[in-house]
Amino acid sequence: MPPGATGSRGPAGDVTSGDDEAGEVRRFWRRLGLPGLIDVHTHFMPERVLHKVWDYFDEQGPLTAGLEWPITYRQAEEERTALLRRFGVRAFTSMLYPHKPGMARWLNGWAADFARRTLDCLHTATLYPEPGVESYVREALGAGARVFKAHVQVGAYDPADELLRPAWAALAEAGVPVVIHCGSGPAPGEHTGPGPVARVLARHPGLRLVVAHLGMPEYEDFLGLAERYEQVRLDTTMVFTDFTEKLMPFPRRALSRLARLGDRVLLGSDFPNIPYAYAHQLHALERLGLGREWLRAVCHDNAAKLFGL
Template sequence: MSATADAVRVFRQRLGLPGLVDVHTHFMPERVLEKVWDHFDAIGPLTGVEWPITYRLEEEQRVALLRDFGVRAFTSMLYPHKPEMAAWLNAWSAAFAARTPDCLHTATFFPEQGVDAYVHQAVEAGARVFKAHLQVGGYDPNDRLLDPVWGLLAEADIPTVIHCGSGPVPGRYTGPAPVARLLDRHPRLPLIIAHMGLPEYADFLDLADRHPTVRFDTTMAFTDFSERFGGFPPADLGRLADLGDRILFGTDFPNIPYPYEHQLAALERLGLGDPWLRAVCHDNGARLFMLDG
Protein backbone atom coordinates (compact mmCIF):
# COMPACT_ATOMS: atom_id res chain seq x y z
CA MET A 1 0.00 0.00 0.00
CA SER A 2 1.32 3.46 -0.94
CA ALA A 3 2.07 6.24 1.49
CA THR A 4 -0.95 8.10 0.12
CA ALA A 5 -3.20 5.09 0.69
CA ASP A 6 -1.89 4.85 4.25
CA ALA A 7 -2.57 8.55 4.86
CA VAL A 8 -6.11 8.30 3.47
CA ARG A 9 -6.77 5.16 5.54
CA VAL A 10 -5.68 6.97 8.73
CA PHE A 11 -8.04 9.87 7.84
CA ARG A 12 -10.96 7.50 7.22
CA GLN A 13 -10.35 5.48 10.37
CA ARG A 14 -10.13 8.57 12.55
CA LEU A 15 -13.53 9.69 11.30
CA GLY A 16 -15.04 6.21 11.31
CA LEU A 17 -15.86 6.34 7.61
CA PRO A 18 -16.67 3.21 5.60
CA GLY A 19 -14.99 4.89 2.65
CA LEU A 20 -14.97 8.06 0.57
CA VAL A 21 -17.41 9.19 -2.10
CA ASP A 22 -15.52 11.20 -4.74
CA VAL A 23 -17.98 12.87 -7.11
CA HIS A 24 -15.35 14.49 -9.35
CA THR A 25 -12.90 12.03 -10.90
CA HIS A 26 -12.04 11.77 -14.58
CA PHE A 27 -12.16 8.65 -16.69
CA MET A 28 -12.55 9.02 -20.44
CA PRO A 29 -11.33 7.46 -23.69
CA GLU A 30 -7.55 7.24 -23.60
CA ARG A 31 -6.93 9.49 -26.60
CA VAL A 32 -9.20 12.15 -25.10
CA LEU A 33 -7.49 11.93 -21.72
CA GLU A 34 -4.08 12.22 -23.38
CA LYS A 35 -5.20 15.48 -24.99
CA VAL A 36 -6.35 16.73 -21.60
CA TRP A 37 -2.94 15.86 -20.16
CA ASP A 38 -1.26 17.63 -23.09
CA HIS A 39 -3.26 20.73 -22.19
CA PHE A 40 -2.06 20.68 -18.59
CA ASP A 41 1.51 20.02 -19.73
CA ALA A 42 1.35 23.20 -21.81
CA ILE A 43 0.05 25.37 -18.98
CA GLY A 44 3.45 25.74 -17.29
CA PRO A 45 5.32 27.37 -20.18
CA LEU A 46 2.33 29.63 -20.93
CA THR A 47 1.49 30.77 -17.41
CA GLY A 48 4.60 30.09 -15.36
CA VAL A 49 2.56 27.76 -13.11
CA GLU A 50 3.47 24.12 -13.53
CA TRP A 51 0.66 21.55 -13.44
CA PRO A 52 2.22 18.09 -13.19
CA ILE A 53 -0.25 15.20 -13.47
CA THR A 54 0.33 13.24 -10.27
CA TYR A 55 -1.52 10.11 -11.40
CA ARG A 56 -0.54 9.76 -15.05
CA LEU A 57 -1.21 6.03 -15.12
CA GLU A 58 -3.04 3.43 -17.16
CA GLU A 59 -6.78 3.17 -16.58
CA GLU A 60 -6.66 -0.07 -14.58
CA GLN A 61 -3.98 1.37 -12.32
CA ARG A 62 -6.03 4.49 -11.68
CA VAL A 63 -9.11 2.47 -10.75
CA ALA A 64 -7.00 0.28 -8.46
CA LEU A 65 -5.55 3.36 -6.75
CA LEU A 66 -8.96 4.78 -5.94
CA ARG A 67 -9.93 1.45 -4.45
CA ASP A 68 -6.70 1.43 -2.42
CA PHE A 69 -7.62 4.89 -1.16
CA GLY A 70 -10.94 3.47 0.07
CA VAL A 71 -13.10 5.35 -2.44
CA ARG A 72 -16.33 3.37 -2.52
CA ALA A 73 -17.93 5.39 -5.33
CA PHE A 74 -16.47 7.72 -7.96
CA THR A 75 -17.41 9.23 -11.33
CA SER A 76 -16.13 9.31 -14.89
CA MET A 77 -16.39 13.04 -15.51
CA LEU A 78 -16.07 13.64 -19.26
CA TYR A 79 -17.18 16.48 -21.48
CA PRO A 80 -17.29 17.51 -25.16
CA HIS A 81 -15.66 20.60 -26.61
CA LYS A 82 -17.55 20.49 -29.92
CA PRO A 83 -20.75 19.09 -31.47
CA GLU A 84 -21.16 15.42 -32.37
CA MET A 85 -18.91 14.29 -29.53
CA ALA A 86 -21.14 13.88 -26.48
CA ALA A 87 -23.11 10.84 -27.64
CA TRP A 88 -19.85 8.99 -28.37
CA LEU A 89 -18.49 9.91 -24.93
CA ASN A 90 -21.72 8.68 -23.34
CA ALA A 91 -21.40 5.32 -25.07
CA TRP A 92 -17.86 4.99 -23.74
CA SER A 93 -18.84 5.98 -20.19
CA ALA A 94 -21.77 3.55 -20.15
CA ALA A 95 -19.38 0.73 -21.06
CA PHE A 96 -16.89 1.92 -18.43
CA ALA A 97 -19.56 1.96 -15.73
CA ALA A 98 -20.70 -1.52 -16.77
CA ARG A 99 -17.20 -2.94 -16.22
CA THR A 100 -16.48 -0.76 -13.16
CA PRO A 101 -19.29 -1.27 -10.64
CA ASP A 102 -18.00 1.32 -8.15
CA CYS A 103 -18.14 4.04 -10.82
CA LEU A 104 -21.34 6.09 -10.83
CA HIS A 105 -22.58 5.97 -14.43
CA THR A 106 -21.72 9.44 -15.77
CA ALA A 107 -22.92 11.17 -18.94
CA THR A 108 -22.60 14.55 -20.64
CA PHE A 109 -24.16 16.76 -23.33
CA PHE A 110 -23.61 19.69 -25.69
CA PRO A 111 -26.10 22.21 -27.15
CA GLU A 112 -26.77 20.62 -30.54
CA GLN A 113 -29.56 19.07 -32.55
CA GLY A 114 -30.54 15.73 -31.06
CA VAL A 115 -29.18 16.46 -27.58
CA ASP A 116 -32.53 15.72 -25.94
CA ALA A 117 -32.63 12.29 -27.59
CA TYR A 118 -29.19 11.12 -26.50
CA VAL A 119 -29.59 12.53 -22.98
CA HIS A 120 -32.91 10.69 -22.68
CA GLN A 121 -31.14 7.55 -23.90
CA ALA A 122 -28.42 7.99 -21.27
CA VAL A 123 -31.01 8.42 -18.52
CA GLU A 124 -32.84 5.32 -19.69
CA ALA A 125 -29.51 3.45 -19.65
CA GLY A 126 -29.02 4.32 -15.99
CA ALA A 127 -26.90 7.49 -15.93
CA ARG A 128 -26.76 8.76 -12.35
CA VAL A 129 -24.82 12.01 -12.80
CA PHE A 130 -24.06 14.35 -15.70
CA LYS A 131 -21.15 16.69 -16.38
CA ALA A 132 -21.39 20.13 -17.99
CA HIS A 133 -18.22 22.12 -18.63
CA LEU A 134 -19.09 25.67 -19.64
CA GLN A 135 -15.46 26.74 -19.82
CA VAL A 136 -14.20 23.98 -22.14
CA GLY A 137 -17.45 23.66 -24.08
CA GLY A 138 -17.77 27.42 -24.49
CA TYR A 139 -21.57 27.36 -24.41
CA ASP A 140 -24.34 29.18 -22.59
CA PRO A 141 -26.23 26.85 -20.24
CA ASN A 142 -29.33 28.81 -21.25
CA ASP A 143 -29.05 27.80 -24.89
CA ARG A 144 -32.60 26.89 -25.94
CA LEU A 145 -31.38 23.57 -27.32
CA LEU A 146 -30.69 22.55 -23.72
CA ASP A 147 -34.14 23.40 -22.35
CA PRO A 148 -35.49 19.85 -22.73
CA VAL A 149 -32.29 18.47 -21.19
CA TRP A 150 -32.52 20.62 -18.07
CA GLY A 151 -36.23 19.85 -17.82
CA LEU A 152 -35.60 16.11 -18.01
CA LEU A 153 -32.79 16.19 -15.45
CA ALA A 154 -34.89 18.28 -13.06
CA GLU A 155 -37.84 15.93 -13.43
CA ALA A 156 -35.65 12.83 -12.98
CA ASP A 157 -33.75 14.51 -10.10
CA ILE A 158 -30.40 13.55 -11.64
CA PRO A 159 -27.58 15.91 -10.60
CA THR A 160 -25.25 17.69 -12.99
CA VAL A 161 -21.71 18.58 -11.94
CA ILE A 162 -21.27 21.93 -13.69
CA HIS A 163 -17.93 23.70 -14.14
CA CYS A 164 -19.21 27.26 -14.19
CA GLY A 165 -16.73 29.22 -12.07
CA SER A 166 -14.18 31.41 -13.83
CA GLY A 167 -11.14 29.48 -12.59
CA PRO A 168 -8.54 28.69 -13.67
CA VAL A 169 -9.29 31.10 -16.56
CA PRO A 170 -12.62 32.78 -17.33
CA GLY A 171 -14.72 31.79 -20.30
CA ARG A 172 -17.46 33.59 -22.18
CA TYR A 173 -20.19 31.87 -20.17
CA THR A 174 -18.49 31.25 -16.83
CA GLY A 175 -19.38 33.06 -13.63
CA PRO A 176 -22.56 33.08 -11.53
CA ALA A 177 -24.80 35.12 -13.86
CA PRO A 178 -25.53 32.41 -16.49
CA VAL A 179 -26.21 29.84 -13.77
CA ALA A 180 -28.49 32.27 -11.92
CA ARG A 181 -30.54 32.70 -15.11
CA LEU A 182 -30.63 28.93 -15.59
CA LEU A 183 -31.93 28.36 -12.05
CA ASP A 184 -34.54 31.08 -12.47
CA ARG A 185 -35.87 29.09 -15.43
CA HIS A 186 -35.41 25.64 -13.86
CA PRO A 187 -35.64 26.23 -10.10
CA ARG A 188 -35.74 22.50 -9.18
CA LEU A 189 -32.60 21.65 -11.15
CA PRO A 190 -30.12 19.65 -9.00
CA LEU A 191 -26.78 21.27 -9.82
CA ILE A 192 -23.42 20.49 -8.21
CA ILE A 193 -21.17 23.54 -8.59
CA ALA A 194 -17.71 22.16 -9.37
CA HIS A 195 -14.67 23.51 -7.51
CA MET A 196 -16.98 25.33 -5.05
CA GLY A 197 -17.43 27.90 -7.84
CA LEU A 198 -13.77 28.98 -7.66
CA PRO A 199 -12.99 31.90 -7.64
CA GLU A 200 -16.53 33.35 -7.32
CA TYR A 201 -17.14 31.45 -4.09
CA ALA A 202 -19.42 33.97 -2.37
CA ASP A 203 -21.62 34.55 -5.41
CA PHE A 204 -22.28 30.83 -5.84
CA LEU A 205 -22.97 30.46 -2.13
CA ASP A 206 -25.59 33.19 -2.60
CA LEU A 207 -27.20 31.06 -5.31
CA ALA A 208 -27.30 28.08 -2.96
CA ASP A 209 -29.03 30.24 -0.34
CA ARG A 210 -31.82 30.90 -2.87
CA HIS A 211 -31.98 27.43 -4.43
CA PRO A 212 -32.08 24.38 -2.10
CA THR A 213 -31.23 21.95 -4.93
CA VAL A 214 -27.80 23.55 -5.47
CA ARG A 215 -24.82 21.65 -4.08
CA PHE A 216 -21.04 22.03 -4.33
CA ASP A 217 -18.04 19.79 -4.79
CA THR A 218 -14.74 20.52 -3.09
CA THR A 219 -12.59 19.74 -6.12
CA MET A 220 -9.22 21.52 -5.75
CA ALA A 221 -10.78 24.15 -3.48
CA PHE A 222 -8.88 25.08 -0.30
CA THR A 223 -5.67 23.36 -1.53
CA ASP A 224 -2.32 25.12 -1.47
CA PHE A 225 -2.31 25.07 -5.28
CA SER A 226 -5.69 26.80 -5.68
CA GLU A 227 -5.38 29.21 -2.78
CA ARG A 228 -2.64 31.00 -4.74
CA PHE A 229 -5.17 32.05 -7.38
CA GLY A 230 -7.96 33.44 -5.27
CA GLY A 231 -8.34 31.99 -1.82
CA PHE A 232 -11.64 31.11 -0.18
CA PRO A 233 -12.80 34.17 1.83
CA PRO A 234 -12.37 33.45 5.56
CA ALA A 235 -15.50 35.45 6.31
CA ASP A 236 -17.56 32.80 4.50
CA LEU A 237 -16.33 29.79 6.48
CA GLY A 238 -19.51 29.90 8.54
CA ARG A 239 -21.54 29.56 5.36
CA LEU A 240 -19.65 26.34 4.58
CA ALA A 241 -20.72 25.03 7.96
CA ASP A 242 -24.34 26.03 7.35
CA LEU A 243 -24.35 24.28 3.96
CA GLY A 244 -22.54 21.21 5.27
CA ASP A 245 -25.25 18.84 4.05
CA ARG A 246 -24.89 20.14 0.48
CA ILE A 247 -21.12 19.93 0.03
CA LEU A 248 -19.65 16.85 -1.63
CA PHE A 249 -16.11 15.56 -1.73
CA GLY A 250 -14.38 15.88 -5.11
CA THR A 251 -10.74 15.83 -6.18
CA ASP A 252 -10.17 16.00 -9.99
CA PHE A 253 -8.23 12.72 -9.77
CA PRO A 254 -6.06 11.88 -11.71
CA ASN A 255 -5.44 15.39 -13.08
CA ILE A 256 -4.16 16.94 -9.86
CA PRO A 257 -0.73 18.50 -9.26
CA TYR A 258 -0.39 17.09 -5.72
CA PRO A 259 -1.06 13.83 -3.84
CA TYR A 260 -4.67 12.76 -3.31
CA GLU A 261 -4.53 13.09 0.45
CA HIS A 262 -3.81 16.83 0.19
CA GLN A 263 -7.46 17.50 -0.67
CA LEU A 264 -8.47 15.77 2.57
CA ALA A 265 -5.89 17.71 4.56
CA ALA A 266 -7.12 20.96 3.01
CA LEU A 267 -10.66 20.20 4.16
CA GLU A 268 -9.53 19.20 7.65
CA ARG A 269 -7.59 22.39 8.23
CA LEU A 270 -10.73 24.47 7.63
CA GLY A 271 -11.52 23.57 11.24
CA LEU A 272 -15.22 22.90 10.68
CA GLY A 273 -15.23 19.74 12.80
CA ASP A 274 -15.44 15.99 12.37
CA PRO A 275 -19.22 15.79 11.78
CA TRP A 276 -18.82 18.23 8.87
CA LEU A 277 -15.93 16.20 7.45
CA ARG A 278 -17.88 12.96 7.74
CA ALA A 279 -20.82 14.48 5.89
CA VAL A 280 -18.71 16.01 3.13
CA CYS A 281 -16.35 13.11 2.55
CA HIS A 282 -18.92 10.33 2.66
CA ASP A 283 -22.42 10.78 4.01
CA ASN A 284 -23.72 13.49 1.64
CA GLY A 285 -22.59 11.60 -1.44
CA ALA A 286 -23.82 8.26 -0.12
CA ARG A 287 -27.24 9.80 0.53
CA LEU A 288 -27.44 11.63 -2.82
CA PHE A 289 -26.60 8.49 -4.79
CA MET A 290 -28.41 6.10 -2.41
CA LEU A 291 -25.32 3.93 -1.97
CA ASP A 292 -26.81 2.23 1.06
CA GLY A 293 -30.20 1.56 -0.47
Protein backbone atom coordinates in the same frame (compact mmCIF):
# COMPACT_ATOMS: atom_id res chain seq x y z
CA MET B 1 5.87 12.19 -13.21
CA PRO B 2 6.66 10.15 -16.30
CA PRO B 3 4.00 7.92 -17.87
CA GLY B 4 3.66 4.61 -16.07
CA ALA B 5 5.03 5.83 -12.73
CA THR B 6 3.26 4.39 -9.71
CA GLY B 7 4.02 6.97 -7.07
CA SER B 8 2.41 10.35 -6.47
CA ARG B 9 3.52 13.89 -5.78
CA GLY B 10 3.04 15.38 -2.35
CA PRO B 11 2.03 19.03 -1.85
CA ALA B 12 5.66 20.13 -2.22
CA GLY B 13 6.18 17.98 -5.30
CA ASP B 14 7.90 15.07 -3.53
CA VAL B 15 7.10 11.63 -4.90
CA THR B 16 5.59 9.17 -2.42
CA SER B 17 4.70 5.54 -2.98
CA GLY B 18 1.11 4.63 -3.74
CA ASP B 19 1.06 2.31 -0.72
CA ASP B 20 2.23 5.05 1.62
CA GLU B 21 -0.39 7.47 0.36
CA ALA B 22 -3.13 4.85 0.43
CA GLY B 23 -2.37 4.29 4.09
CA GLU B 24 -2.52 8.02 4.75
CA VAL B 25 -5.88 8.38 3.00
CA ARG B 26 -7.35 5.36 4.80
CA ARG B 27 -6.23 6.67 8.18
CA PHE B 28 -8.01 9.94 7.39
CA TRP B 29 -11.45 8.40 6.84
CA ARG B 30 -11.04 5.82 9.58
CA ARG B 31 -10.41 8.63 12.08
CA LEU B 32 -13.80 9.99 11.07
CA GLY B 33 -15.49 6.63 11.58
CA LEU B 34 -16.44 6.38 7.91
CA PRO B 35 -16.63 3.26 5.73
CA GLY B 36 -14.59 5.05 3.05
CA LEU B 37 -14.85 8.09 0.78
CA ILE B 38 -17.19 9.06 -2.06
CA ASP B 39 -15.56 11.31 -4.66
CA VAL B 40 -18.00 12.96 -7.08
CA HIS B 41 -15.35 14.60 -9.28
CA THR B 42 -12.90 12.14 -10.81
CA HIS B 43 -12.03 11.92 -14.49
CA PHE B 44 -12.13 8.78 -16.58
CA MET B 45 -12.56 9.05 -20.34
CA PRO B 46 -11.32 7.35 -23.50
CA GLU B 47 -7.55 7.05 -23.19
CA ARG B 48 -6.76 9.06 -26.32
CA VAL B 49 -9.03 11.86 -25.07
CA LEU B 50 -7.47 11.82 -21.61
CA HIS B 51 -3.98 11.94 -23.09
CA LYS B 52 -4.99 15.02 -25.08
CA VAL B 53 -6.16 16.58 -21.82
CA TRP B 54 -2.81 15.77 -20.23
CA ASP B 55 -1.01 17.27 -23.24
CA TYR B 56 -3.04 20.45 -22.76
CA PHE B 57 -1.92 20.71 -19.14
CA ASP B 58 1.68 19.96 -20.13
CA GLU B 59 1.57 22.74 -22.71
CA GLN B 60 -0.02 25.12 -20.18
CA GLY B 61 -2.90 25.89 -22.50
CA PRO B 62 -4.98 29.07 -22.11
CA LEU B 63 -7.64 27.48 -19.89
CA THR B 64 -4.97 26.59 -17.32
CA ALA B 65 -4.09 30.29 -17.05
CA GLY B 66 -0.53 29.38 -18.04
CA LEU B 67 0.07 27.57 -14.74
CA GLU B 68 2.61 24.82 -14.31
CA TRP B 69 0.34 21.82 -13.74
CA PRO B 70 2.13 18.45 -13.47
CA ILE B 71 -0.31 15.53 -13.61
CA THR B 72 0.31 13.50 -10.46
CA TYR B 73 -1.48 10.29 -11.46
CA ARG B 74 -0.36 9.77 -15.04
CA GLN B 75 -1.06 6.06 -15.07
CA ALA B 76 -3.01 3.54 -17.10
CA GLU B 77 -6.75 3.32 -16.48
CA GLU B 78 -6.64 0.06 -14.51
CA GLU B 79 -3.87 1.42 -12.27
CA ARG B 80 -5.89 4.55 -11.53
CA THR B 81 -9.04 2.63 -10.61
CA ALA B 82 -6.98 0.28 -8.46
CA LEU B 83 -5.40 3.23 -6.66
CA LEU B 84 -8.78 4.78 -5.84
CA ARG B 85 -9.84 1.45 -4.38
CA ARG B 86 -6.66 1.29 -2.29
CA PHE B 87 -7.50 4.77 -1.05
CA GLY B 88 -10.87 3.41 0.07
CA VAL B 89 -12.97 5.43 -2.36
CA ARG B 90 -16.28 3.54 -2.33
CA ALA B 91 -17.72 5.34 -5.34
CA PHE B 92 -16.37 7.75 -7.92
CA THR B 93 -17.35 9.27 -11.26
CA SER B 94 -16.08 9.32 -14.83
CA MET B 95 -16.32 13.05 -15.48
CA LEU B 96 -16.00 13.62 -19.23
CA TYR B 97 -17.08 16.45 -21.48
CA PRO B 98 -17.27 17.49 -25.14
CA HIS B 99 -15.67 20.62 -26.52
CA LYS B 100 -17.58 20.60 -29.81
CA PRO B 101 -20.83 19.26 -31.33
CA GLY B 102 -21.06 15.57 -32.11
CA MET B 103 -18.90 14.35 -29.22
CA ALA B 104 -21.35 13.94 -26.37
CA ARG B 105 -23.30 10.90 -27.60
CA TRP B 106 -20.06 9.07 -28.38
CA LEU B 107 -18.60 9.92 -24.96
CA ASN B 108 -21.80 8.73 -23.31
CA GLY B 109 -21.46 5.38 -25.05
CA TRP B 110 -17.93 5.00 -23.75
CA ALA B 111 -18.99 6.03 -20.23
CA ALA B 112 -21.84 3.51 -20.19
CA ASP B 113 -19.38 0.75 -21.06
CA PHE B 114 -16.92 1.98 -18.43
CA ALA B 115 -19.66 1.91 -15.78
CA ARG B 116 -20.62 -1.65 -16.77
CA ARG B 117 -17.05 -2.86 -16.25
CA THR B 118 -16.32 -0.63 -13.25
CA LEU B 119 -19.04 -1.28 -10.71
CA ASP B 120 -17.84 1.30 -8.19
CA CYS B 121 -18.09 4.07 -10.79
CA LEU B 122 -21.29 6.10 -10.75
CA HIS B 123 -22.50 5.89 -14.36
CA THR B 124 -21.67 9.32 -15.77
CA ALA B 125 -22.88 11.10 -18.92
CA THR B 126 -22.46 14.51 -20.51
CA LEU B 127 -24.18 16.98 -22.84
CA TYR B 128 -23.59 19.88 -25.21
CA PRO B 129 -25.92 22.52 -26.72
CA GLU B 130 -26.69 20.95 -30.09
CA PRO B 131 -29.67 19.54 -31.98
CA GLY B 132 -30.61 16.16 -30.51
CA VAL B 133 -29.28 16.87 -27.02
CA GLU B 134 -32.58 16.04 -25.33
CA SER B 135 -32.71 12.72 -27.17
CA TYR B 136 -29.28 11.49 -26.11
CA VAL B 137 -29.73 12.81 -22.57
CA ARG B 138 -32.91 10.75 -22.27
CA GLU B 139 -31.08 7.77 -23.81
CA ALA B 140 -28.37 8.08 -21.17
CA LEU B 141 -30.96 8.35 -18.40
CA GLY B 142 -32.70 5.28 -19.75
CA ALA B 143 -29.37 3.43 -19.76
CA GLY B 144 -28.92 4.19 -16.06
CA ALA B 145 -26.82 7.37 -15.94
CA ARG B 146 -26.67 8.58 -12.33
CA VAL B 147 -24.72 11.82 -12.77
CA PHE B 148 -23.96 14.20 -15.65
CA LYS B 149 -21.02 16.49 -16.28
CA ALA B 150 -21.28 19.92 -17.91
CA HIS B 151 -18.16 21.99 -18.57
CA VAL B 152 -19.05 25.56 -19.49
CA GLN B 153 -15.42 26.69 -19.61
CA VAL B 154 -14.09 23.98 -21.95
CA GLY B 155 -17.27 23.75 -24.02
CA ALA B 156 -17.41 27.56 -24.33
CA TYR B 157 -21.21 27.58 -24.29
CA ASP B 158 -23.96 29.37 -22.43
CA PRO B 159 -25.66 26.90 -20.05
CA ALA B 160 -28.84 28.91 -20.56
CA ASP B 161 -28.75 28.22 -24.32
CA GLU B 162 -32.26 27.40 -25.57
CA LEU B 163 -30.97 24.16 -27.08
CA LEU B 164 -30.26 22.88 -23.56
CA ARG B 165 -33.61 23.84 -22.10
CA PRO B 166 -35.38 20.48 -22.72
CA ALA B 167 -32.30 18.59 -21.51
CA TRP B 168 -32.23 20.51 -18.24
CA ALA B 169 -35.95 19.85 -17.86
CA ALA B 170 -35.42 16.12 -18.36
CA LEU B 171 -32.61 16.06 -15.80
CA ALA B 172 -34.64 18.05 -13.28
CA GLU B 173 -37.57 15.68 -13.73
CA ALA B 174 -35.31 12.64 -13.27
CA GLY B 175 -33.60 14.15 -10.22
CA VAL B 176 -30.19 13.24 -11.63
CA PRO B 177 -27.35 15.52 -10.44
CA VAL B 178 -25.21 17.52 -12.85
CA VAL B 179 -21.67 18.42 -11.84
CA ILE B 180 -21.10 21.70 -13.65
CA HIS B 181 -17.85 23.60 -14.06
CA CYS B 182 -19.25 27.11 -14.34
CA GLY B 183 -16.93 29.28 -12.25
CA SER B 184 -14.33 31.47 -13.92
CA GLY B 185 -11.29 29.62 -12.59
CA PRO B 186 -8.62 28.96 -13.45
CA ALA B 187 -9.31 31.16 -16.49
CA PRO B 188 -12.58 32.96 -17.30
CA GLY B 189 -14.69 32.17 -20.33
CA GLU B 190 -17.39 34.10 -22.13
CA HIS B 191 -20.14 32.20 -20.30
CA THR B 192 -18.54 31.39 -16.93
CA GLY B 193 -19.64 32.98 -13.68
CA PRO B 194 -22.87 32.92 -11.70
CA GLY B 195 -25.08 34.83 -14.15
CA PRO B 196 -25.70 32.13 -16.79
CA VAL B 197 -26.25 29.44 -14.14
CA ALA B 198 -28.68 31.69 -12.29
CA ARG B 199 -30.72 31.95 -15.50
CA VAL B 200 -30.81 28.15 -15.78
CA LEU B 201 -31.97 27.80 -12.19
CA ALA B 202 -34.65 30.45 -12.62
CA ARG B 203 -36.16 28.21 -15.32
CA HIS B 204 -35.46 24.90 -13.56
CA PRO B 205 -35.36 25.56 -9.80
CA GLY B 206 -35.46 21.84 -9.01
CA LEU B 207 -32.37 21.02 -11.08
CA ARG B 208 -29.77 19.23 -8.97
CA LEU B 209 -26.70 21.22 -9.97
CA VAL B 210 -23.42 20.43 -8.22
CA VAL B 211 -21.19 23.47 -8.70
CA ALA B 212 -17.65 22.20 -9.26
CA HIS B 213 -14.72 23.77 -7.42
CA LEU B 214 -17.17 25.63 -5.15
CA GLY B 215 -17.52 27.97 -8.15
CA MET B 216 -13.98 29.34 -7.88
CA PRO B 217 -13.21 32.19 -7.83
CA GLU B 218 -16.81 33.44 -7.51
CA TYR B 219 -17.20 31.43 -4.32
CA GLU B 220 -19.58 33.75 -2.53
CA ASP B 221 -21.87 34.20 -5.51
CA PHE B 222 -22.29 30.44 -5.86
CA LEU B 223 -22.81 30.04 -2.13
CA GLY B 224 -25.65 32.50 -2.65
CA LEU B 225 -27.21 30.30 -5.33
CA ALA B 226 -26.97 27.29 -3.02
CA GLU B 227 -28.63 29.29 -0.26
CA ARG B 228 -31.44 30.29 -2.62
CA TYR B 229 -32.03 26.91 -4.33
CA GLU B 230 -32.28 23.90 -2.05
CA GLN B 231 -31.25 21.42 -4.75
CA VAL B 232 -27.99 23.22 -5.56
CA ARG B 233 -24.86 21.61 -4.14
CA LEU B 234 -21.15 22.36 -4.34
CA ASP B 235 -18.08 20.16 -4.64
CA THR B 236 -14.74 20.81 -3.01
CA THR B 237 -12.55 20.01 -6.01
CA MET B 238 -9.10 21.62 -5.59
CA VAL B 239 -10.45 24.25 -3.20
CA PHE B 240 -8.46 25.02 -0.02
CA THR B 241 -5.34 23.22 -1.33
CA ASP B 242 -2.02 25.05 -1.22
CA PHE B 243 -2.05 25.17 -5.03
CA THR B 244 -5.42 26.94 -5.23
CA GLU B 245 -5.07 29.13 -2.15
CA LYS B 246 -2.09 30.86 -3.75
CA LEU B 247 -4.15 31.73 -6.83
CA MET B 248 -7.81 31.99 -5.87
CA PRO B 249 -8.10 31.87 -2.08
CA PHE B 250 -11.43 31.10 -0.51
CA PRO B 251 -12.53 34.15 1.55
CA ARG B 252 -12.40 33.26 5.24
CA ARG B 253 -15.43 35.46 5.89
CA ALA B 254 -17.48 32.91 3.91
CA LEU B 255 -16.50 29.86 5.98
CA SER B 256 -19.53 30.23 8.24
CA ARG B 257 -21.80 30.09 5.18
CA LEU B 258 -20.00 26.99 3.96
CA ALA B 259 -20.45 25.42 7.38
CA ARG B 260 -24.20 26.10 7.32
CA LEU B 261 -24.42 24.42 3.90
CA GLY B 262 -22.62 21.35 5.23
CA ASP B 263 -25.39 19.01 4.12
CA ARG B 264 -24.91 20.09 0.48
CA VAL B 265 -21.15 20.08 0.07
CA LEU B 266 -19.60 17.02 -1.61
CA LEU B 267 -16.04 15.76 -1.82
CA GLY B 268 -14.45 16.24 -5.23
CA SER B 269 -10.78 15.87 -6.12
CA ASP B 270 -10.18 16.15 -9.93
CA PHE B 271 -8.21 12.89 -9.74
CA PRO B 272 -6.06 12.11 -11.71
CA ASN B 273 -5.51 15.60 -13.12
CA ILE B 274 -4.15 17.23 -9.98
CA PRO B 275 -0.69 18.71 -9.35
CA TYR B 276 -0.39 17.29 -5.80
CA ALA B 277 -1.18 14.15 -3.83
CA TYR B 278 -4.80 13.06 -3.35
CA ALA B 279 -4.39 13.10 0.43
CA HIS B 280 -3.62 16.82 0.33
CA GLN B 281 -7.22 17.64 -0.64
CA LEU B 282 -8.46 15.78 2.42
CA HIS B 283 -6.04 17.48 4.80
CA ALA B 284 -6.92 20.85 3.25
CA LEU B 285 -10.55 20.26 4.22
CA GLU B 286 -9.60 19.06 7.67
CA ARG B 287 -7.53 22.13 8.46
CA LEU B 288 -10.55 24.39 7.91
CA GLY B 289 -11.59 23.42 11.43
CA LEU B 290 -15.28 23.01 10.59
CA GLY B 291 -15.56 19.91 12.71
CA ARG B 292 -15.82 16.15 12.52
CA GLU B 293 -19.48 16.00 11.56
CA TRP B 294 -18.99 18.48 8.70
CA LEU B 295 -16.08 16.40 7.40
CA ARG B 296 -18.06 13.15 7.70
CA ALA B 297 -20.92 14.66 5.72
CA VAL B 298 -18.70 16.17 3.01
CA CYS B 299 -16.42 13.19 2.53
CA HIS B 300 -19.10 10.52 2.48
CA ASP B 301 -22.58 10.95 3.92
CA ASN B 302 -23.93 13.73 1.66
CA ALA B 303 -23.04 11.84 -1.52
CA ALA B 304 -24.26 8.55 -0.04
CA LYS B 305 -27.65 10.13 0.52
CA LEU B 306 -27.73 11.86 -2.87
CA PHE B 307 -26.91 8.66 -4.78
CA GLY B 308 -28.61 6.18 -2.49
CA LEU B 309 -25.38 4.34 -1.62
